[in-house]
Amino acid sequence: MIPYIQEAEFSPSIPLTAALDHPIAEQDVLGDLVVASAPLDSSVAEGSSQEWMFADWEEYLLAPQSPHPYAAGPNANDPEIFHMTVRLHPADRELSTPEWAEIAQRLSRIAGLAPSGDEQACRWVALQARPGRLDAIANLIRGAGVWARQPYPLVRALMEECRRIEADLGLVPAQPQGGRPLTARLPPQRPALPRPVAGQAPPAAAAQLATLMCQLADENTGPIASVRGLVEQTAHQLEELPHSYGPEAGHRLEWIARRLYGIQQDLKVTAADLPGANQRAALTTRAPAAPHPAPARRSR
Structure with missing residues (x-):
């Protein structure tokens, strides 16, 4: 709902x-x-x-x-x-x-x-x-x-x-867990994959990969947030079309956006289960880069 x-x-x-x-x-x-x-x-x-x-x-x-x-x-x-x-x-x-x-x-x-x-x-x-x-x-x-x-x-x-x-x-839930931000911000830069270092300990490598997953799932700068924001904006535009197919398609896109949000949450949970959480904290607590302005949209 x-x-x-x-x-x-x-x-x-x-x-x-x-x-x-x-x-x-x-x-x-x-x-x-x-x-x-x-x-x-x-x-x-x-x-x-x-x-x-x-x-x-x-x-x-x-x-x-x-x-x-x-x-x-x-x-x-x-x-x-x-x-x-x-x-x-x-x-x-x-x-x-x-x-x-x-x-x-x-x-x-x-x-x-x-x-x-x-x-x-x-x-x-x-x-x-x-x-x-x-x-x-x-x-x-x-x-x-x-x-x-x-x-x-x-x-x-x-x-x-x-x-x-x-x-x-007993209705179908809109999201698997947690609250959902009103709008995903646009557009983040694509994070680069960390390069393995020779002789690097497995926990350190896992920490690097977990950091990457956190970057992917980041609400401010992650690419999934960018895609979700575009899907949401497309849904809002479709809903305002004066044709019967617009609202239905917009409704479907809203549910796609919520599934993308669920993927973000799953990535965060997976990253939290990997070793090296302390090493990751220093990387993930930095202030995110300012996103580019999102196109104006009507408040919902």
Whole structure:
């Protein structure tokens, strides 16, 4: 399961339309596409949330801005409408509506939208309109007119909760171990293979080779990080193409990037098991060379 933070907006119509992935009229009923939402009160539209039209959900998410037009976020001009998505692995089983609802509620709590026992929580709604994907959209202005407090870094907090959800629901894990940096840096230089020295002791030779593996796996200057960064950037560009094949291909590339990250971790573990760790420490604790600037990309 992979979480994304999409670009914030001033209007909920944009993320709602993006979640549905097709044009929709204000009178269209979202029905069973809505798997969870914040508790509804008497101030909202009549009827069950399953009967609400697109316009009802749009009005529901905009409502906090009317009594609190000057509520400000961490930056004065921050958009109020928050949009996050999660995607399952292509090999995952099909989830039931209650399972999607559980995922939405757990991630909403982690994202600071609906802390347990908070009666002034944010208004939010979660839709499951695309295979293997969940969209949660919220207004970050709380009931009392105060901006929601979200954990920092938010993406890491969501990733950690996704790992727990994967374990609880028996889903395919996104990565074998550890946390994953947001983006691999580009582009490192190719490390050179160490040349064996005549009469060199086996532990010393092993230490040199282990140092090479650490260089290969290095997050700042390693070539695998460079490849992973290119794969990630290609995935992001594909996801934004206005064609059906783009998001699917981008999704596959995201999983390829995570497998590359797993290779980096395996190299580090293998290097740690070789003799000469003390000799290696002096080589691996030096500050990495500054990478070349990476192409600009949208924050996720």
